[in-house]
Amino acid sequence: MKTYLDCYLCLLRQGLTAIRRAGLCENDQLTVINGVLQALQELQPGQTPPIIATQIHQVIQEKTGIPDPYLELKQQSTQKALALHPRLKKIIAAADDPFETAVRLAIAGNIIDFGPADQYDLWASVERVLAEPLAFNDLPKLRQALDLADEVLFLSDNAGETIFDRVLIEQIGKPVRYAVKSAPILNDATRADAIAAGVDQVAEIVEIGCNALGTLLDRCDERFVQLFHAASVIIAKGMGHYESLSGEGPRLFFLLQAKCKVVANDLGVPVKSLIVKQG
Amino acid sequence: MKTYLDCYLCLLRQGLTAIRRAGLCENDQLTVINGVLQALQELQPGQTPPIIATQIHQVIQEKTGIPDPYLELKQQSTQKALALHPRLKKIIAAADDPFETAVRLAIAGNIIDFGPADQYDLWASVERVLAEPLAFNDLPKLRQALDLADEVLFLSDNAGETIFDRVLIEQIGKPVRYAVKSAPILNDATRADAIAAGVDQVAEIVEIGCNALGTLLDRCDERFVQLFHAASVIIAKGMGHYESLSGEGPRLFFLLQAKCKVVANDLGVPVKSLIVKQG
Numbered sequence: 234m235k236t237y238l239d240c241y242l243c244l245l246r247q248g249l250t251a252i253r254r255a256g257l258c259e260n261d262q263l264t265v266i267n268g269v270l271q272a273l274q275e276l277q278p279g280q281t282p283p284i285i286a287t288q289i290h291q292v293i294q295e296k297t298g299i300p301d302p303y304l305e306l307k308q309q310s311t312q313k314a315l316a317l318h319p320r321l322k323k324i325i326a327a328a329d330d331p332f333e334t335a336v337r338l339a340i341a342g343n344i345i346d347f348g349p350a351d352q353y354d355l356w357a358s359v360e361r362v363l364a365e366p367l368a369f370n371d372l373p374k375l376r377q378a379l380d381l382a383d384e385v386l387f388l389s390d391n392a393g394e395t396i397f398d399r400v401l402i403e404q405i406g407k408p409v410r411y412a413v414k415s416a417p418i419l420n421d422a423t424r425a426d427a428i429a430a431g432v433d434q435v436a437e438i439v440e441i442g443c444n445a446l447g448t449l450l451d452r453c454d455e456r457f458v459q460l461f462h463a464a465s466v467i468i469a470k471g472m473g474h475y476e477s478l479s480g481e482g483p484r485l486f487f488l489l490q491a492k493c494k495v496v497a498n499d500l501g502v503p504v505k506s507l508i509v510k511q512g
Numbered sequence: 513m514k515t516y517l518d519c520y521l522c523l524l525r526q527g528l529t530a531i532r533r534a535g536l537c538e539n540d541q542l543t544v545i546n547g548v549l550q551a552l553q554e555l556q557p558g559q560t561p562p563i564i565a566t567q568i569h570q571v572i573q574e575k576t577g578i579p580d581p582y583l584e585l586k587q588q589s590t591q592k593a594l595a596l597h598p599r600l601k602k603i604i605a606a607a608d609d610p611f612e613t614a615v616r617l618a619i620a621g622n623i624i625d626f627g628p629a630d631q632y633d634l635w636a637s638v639e640r641v642l643a644e645p646l647a648f649n650d651l652p653k654l655r656q657a658l659d660l661a662d663e664v665l666f667l668s669d670n671a672g673e674t675i676f677d678r679v680l681i682e683q684i685g686k687p688v689r690y691a692v693k694s695a696p697i698l699n700d701a702t703r704a705d706a707i708a709a710g711v712d713q714v715a716e717i718v719e720i721g722c723n724a725l726g727t728l729l730d731r732c733d734e735r736f737v738q739l740f741h742a743a744s745v746i747i748a749k750g751m752g753h754y755e756s757l758s759g760e761g762p763r764l765f766f767l768l769q770a771k772c773k774v775v776a777n778d779l780g781v782p783v784k785s786l787i788v789k790q791g
Contacts, residue, residue, distance in 0.1 A: 238545055242524055249517055266517055270549045 234476040239495045240282045241273050247348055248289045251419075254302060261296045268292050282495075283447035283477045286348065290418050290446070301417035303347065303392075310345050310393025310420065311429045313355055321400050324363070333372060335404035336488065337362050340507050342397025343390060343471050343490045347420045348446075350492065355393075358490075368491070368506035375486045375509060378466045384408040386464035387436065388448055388478075389422045390471030395430035398470065402435045410460060411436040416444035421473075447477030469512075472496045478512065485512030513755045518774045519561045520552050526627060527568045530698075533581060540575045547571050561774075562726035562756045565627065569697050569725070580696035582626065582671075589624050589672025589699065590708045592634055600679050603642070612651060614683035615767065616641050619786050621676025622669060622750050622769045626699045627725075629771065634672075637769075647770070647785030654765045654788060657745045663687040665743035666715065667727055667757075668701045669750030674709035677749065681714045688715040689739060695723035700752075726756030748791075751775050757791065764791030 248269040252262045272285050294300055301307075321338055328334035344358035379385065387409050389398060402409045411432050414421045422430075427438050442454025448469070450458055461467070467485045469478055475487045475496060487510045491497040497504040527548040531541045551564050573579055580586075600617055607613035623637035658664065666688050668677060681688045690711050693700045701709075706717050721733025727748070729737055740746070746764045748757055754766045754775060766789045770776040776783045 238528055238541060241545065241549075242521065242528060245521055245524060249521060252517075262517060266520065267553050270520075270553045274546050274549045 234281055234479050234496070234499050235279055236276055236282045236285070237495045237499075240285075243493060243495070244273065244282065244285045244289065245269055247286060250347075251290060251293050251302070255293050255297045255299065257293065257296055265289065265292050265296060281447065281449075281476045283445065283449060283473050286473075287418065287445045287449070291444070294417075303417065303420045306347060307392035307420050307422075307426055308429070310391065311395065311426060314342065314345070314393040314396035315430065317355065317359070318396055318400075321359075321397065324359075325400060325404070332376065332404045334363070335401040336372060336375070336509060337507070339394075339397050339401040339470065340488050340490060340509070342394040343488070344492075345391045345393040345420070346471065346492060347391075348473070362490070362507055365507055367509050368502040369500065369508045369510040371486065371511040372509050374511050375466075375468075378484075378486070378511075379405060379407060382407055382466040384410065384464075386460060386467045387411045388467060388469040388474050389413050389427065389432075390473065391420045392422045392426035393420075393430075394470065395422050395427050395432055399430055399432045399435055401468075402432070409436040410439045410464075412439050412441050412448075412457065412460075414444045415440040415442055415454075418444040418446055421446065447473035449477055475500075475508075475510075480512075482512050486510070487512065513560055513758050513775070513778050514558055515555055515561045515564070516774045516778075519564075522772060522774070523552065523561060523564050523568065524548055526565060529626075530569060530572050530581070534572050534576045534578065536572070536575055544568065544571050544575060560726065560728075560755045562724065562728060562752050565752075566697060566724045566728070570723070573696075582696065582699045585626060586671035586696075586699050586701075586705055587708070589670065590674065590705060593621065593624070593672040593675035594709065596634065596638070597675055597679075600638075600676065603638075604679060604683070611655065611683045613642070614680040615651060615654070615788060616786070618673075618676045618680040618749065619767050619769060619788070621673040622767070623771075624670045624672040624699070625750065625771060626670075627752070641769070641786055644786055646788055647781040648779065648787045648789040650765065650790040651788050653790050654745075654747075657763075657765070657790075658684060658686060661686055661745040663689065663743075665739060665746045666690045667746060667748040667753050668692050668706065668711075669752065670699045671701045671705035672699075672709070673749065674701050674706050674711055678709055678711045678714055680747075681711070689718045689743075690715040691718050691720050691727075691736065691739075693723045694719040694721055694733075697723040697725055700725065726752035728756055754779075754787075754789075759791075761791050765789070766791065 252265050325331050341359040341362035344353045413427050441457045443452040445452045469487050471489050489508045491506045531544050604610050620638040620641035623632045692706050720736045722731040724731045748766050768787045770785045
């Protein structure tokens with residue numbers, strides 16, 4: 234997805250939120266924000282929003298010397314989601330269609346996202362996503378693709394959301410590689426976050442080789458890029474993956490909540506829509 | 513008032529709203545927004561938000577070749593406010609303290625502002641401002657200053673708000689010079705807007721010599737700057753005047769609604785607070 238002018242506003246807002254959360258001094262705040270303004274001016278046609286967002290969060294990490302400013306928030310997200318895990322398992326156990334229910338739960342978990350908003354109501358998200366129709370419903374195609382696949386590449390999004398992903402992975406019934414960031418960025422899941430969620434019990438955790446938001450293939454390491462190109466089915470969670478990989482073809486299935494106006498408009502759906510979309 | 517980092521966000525949003533309202537093509541939209549980003553980067557310490565906002569709207573005027581993109585909105589605002597004028601007069605006639613009531617109505621009219629928001633509810637603003645306490649109440653000092661003054665300089669804000677100003681001017685009982693922009697900018701009042709509101713019937717309309725938002729003295733013409741420096745009492749309407757003139761001393765009385773978080777924080781009051789504040 235290209236970077237729309239409305240993304241500029243959101244990226245600047247994300248920058249402001251992040252510098253305050255990181256507790257930067259006024260001078261460093263100004264440096265980071267001027268860096269965002271500069272990066273936006275230098276944006277090349279077709280460049281995607283995660284490129285700028287990555288830059289924002291990396292500069293903040295440098296300036297603060299704190300490699301993981303979202304550590305505590307991520308741990309809280311994981312604990313909150315883990316506390317719901319027994320209820321999620323019961324929902325699956327009672328479901329007429331456990332796979333669809335698991336897909337919906339994975340989308341429900343996508344509400345955990347400190348990019349577009351500062352807070353979320355996790356259980357409200359679960360109830361809503363179980364009840365509402367999907368605005369894009371490529372679930373039959375996803376089911377078919379998974380039936381034919383030997384294994385699945387699963388691109389994770391945020392810490393805590395990982396628990397919901399685990400519930401889905403248990404329903405896939407094929408070997409799954411669960412891709413995480415190699416170092417912290419925003420509240421994206423790292424290996425530690427995935428392990429804290431117990432994903433290592435149901436999938437092989439692989440690192441993408443960088444900590445860019447979404448999946449910016451030109452920054453990932455060779456091993457991951459090979460995995461990416463070899464995969465016959467890729468489940469990609471969250472807006473960042475839609476933004477960075479929406480042109481990567483029909484092997485990809487995007488599972489997300491369209492939490493911002495720009496992504497919703499790009500998809501042609503109302504904000505908050507639930508998406509299962511083949512690339 | 514200095515430009516806070518939160519102002520960056522608001523200025524960018526204002527730019528986006530304005531380029532869309534003006535119907536600029538995608539290329540010109542990008543040029544204007546890049547201009548905003550550049551201007552924000554080049555902002556000098558102590559420079560006030562109206563400097564950038566002025567630049568945004570002037571560039572849009574240039575790019576579109578439309579000198580007054582807000583003409584229709586201003587005319588609508590004036591008509592809506594004029595329709596309320598008989599009710600405003602009745603409120604004054606029935607008031608225990610007609611001067612305080614007129615000051616409150618002038619503040620109520622300050623809701624007409626296409627900078628911080630896209631729409632407003634004018635009558636709701638009247639009812640609220642008549643009922644709520646003032647967060648800053650320098651009304652006694654304003655009364656005293658007006659008693660001692662031979663004449664008053666009144667810095668107007670927006671078209672439509674002009675009708676509410678007229679009601680206040682009628683209660684001042686001293687000769688009033690009503691300062692307007694010399695050319696259109698945003699929905700700020702020009703001579704034509706003031707005349708459409710009937711302000712010429714109660715005050716001498718003077719132009720400031722430029723179309724910068726707020727009152728940027730270094731851009732006003734010599735005649736106006738002399739008037740400004742000679743005035744013993746200056747009533748300054750709206751956030752733009754507080755932003756551009758808050759350091760100009762006790763001759764100034766700011767009448768406004770603190771519609772944005774930054775101005776409210778700078779004043780140390782909640783958003784939406786009603787302000788009568790001596791400079």
